[in-house]
Amino acid sequence: MAKSKTVYSCTECGATSPKWQGQCPGCGVWNTLVESVAETPGTQRFASLAPGARLQKLSDIEAREADRIPTGIGEFDRALGGGLVAGGVVLIGGDPGIGKSTLLLQALAGLAEAHKVLYVSGEESGEQVALRARRLNLETQHLSLMAEINLERILGALQAEKPQVAVIDSIQTLWSEQLSSAPGSVAQVRECAAQLTRLAKAQGITVILVGHVTKEGALAGPRVLEHIVDTVLYFEGDTHSSFRLVRAFKNRFGAVNELGVFAMTETGLKGVSNPSALFLSQHGQEVAGSCVLVTQEGTRPLLVEIQALVDTAHGNPRRLTVGLDAQRLAMLLAVLHRHAGVVCFDQDVFVNAVGGVKIGEPAGDLAVLLAITSSLKNKPLPEKLIVFGEVGLAGEIRPAPRGQERLKEAAKLGFTRALIPEANKPKQAIPGMEVIGVRRVEEAVARIREMS
Structure with missing residues (x-):
């Protein structure tokens, strides 16, 4: 096969050069020239990627589900x-x-x-x-x-x-x-x-x-x-x-x-x-700093244990997360201090999502705050409790999507209590589960103290 001619194209402006050089001759940016195949007139290497270039009305196109x-x-x-x-x-x-x-x-x-x-x-x-x-x-x-x-x-x-x-x-x-x-x-x-x-x-x-x-x-x-x-x-x-x-x-x-x-x-x-069983630790007794979150991964609700360890800082306080966003943790600690009066500025705070899972949705905010509060006070959260909800900077607790599916998954696994946003509270009771709706962070912390 005859070897095709190559040129070097700039990834920033698209200018081409017959040989590699450090600076693009078109835009002057450094280290942007990469080798590519030089196109000859009439070459249509990728014509079949988009067949049928004629104009059509979108309503005239017959759409069908792809066979799996x-x-x-x-x-x-x-x-x-x-x-x-x-x-x-x-x-x-x-x-x-x-x-x-x-x-x-x-x-x-x-x-x-x-x-x-x-x-x-x-x-x-x-x-x-x-x-x-x-x-x-x-x-x-x-x-x-x-x-x-x-x-x-x-x-x-x-x-x-x-x-x-x-x-x-x-x-x-x-x-x-x-x-x-x-x-x-x-x-x-x-x-x-x-x-x-x-x-x-x-x-x-x-x-x-x-x-x-x-x-x-x-x-x-x-x-x-x-x-x-x-x-x-x-x-x-x-x-x-x-x-x-x-x-x-x-x-x-x-x-x-x-x-x-x-x-x-x-x-x-x-x-x-049953992946939820992987992310829930089997503690022999109740432990402080542990809170069970119901997170949503695509169409699947998962129960994940959030663990927090709050300890006296020796020097500059550290904030470390595994499986969660470290920047969001700093924001949540500020909300917890401002609106619930829980002080952590002189404490090391470590938060971990058990099992190596990564929590990417904000609905894990409330579980993180309650796990931190539990570890700081050294008081375990109530048994068979699940939590979810997004926390805003004003201290409000916002609803999470697919709240009903989360509650049903938790009930199926034997959990009997749920502390969730008021907007996610179901209209019909879920058999075997007590659902508590809260609107603000300070209200959630107070309800946990009452249950403990």
């Missing part, structure tokens, strides 16, 4: 929004050793019984993949494997075999003959992803790309990689723990922030049907 291909792994399907979509491109990233290849190999082995699948390994040899499949006790008679990193050969195999689902492990290992840069560079990752996406849309192949992450936890490579694909999944969890979380951050075919929970076992990743 279930993987057979319930938690993975939940994170995907119900399963894989023909022609869809999924990007899944996570730390090394977190279980990305294991999960995808399990999914392909299950799909291979009824669908034509292809696993492209760029990081491991065929023998290494076969050994992993043997350790996982997978049936691989119908699973095709290709150990290759050359993009043109992979595209040729996909066009010849026409699988329904293909896994590329990983996108950072691929390289195209059209570019002279090394595999993993910005230009190579962008070009390889664009070519695979073009083929997926044109042939109706579901392509799953495995992506590396940086030390900060973001997907390595250009940001445009996440814009090109249809779905972005992140693997979360501590490699020293057996539990893994798969979270959807982008999904053109389903809801975002859906969460799949897995446990790593000797035979691979297994879905956890």
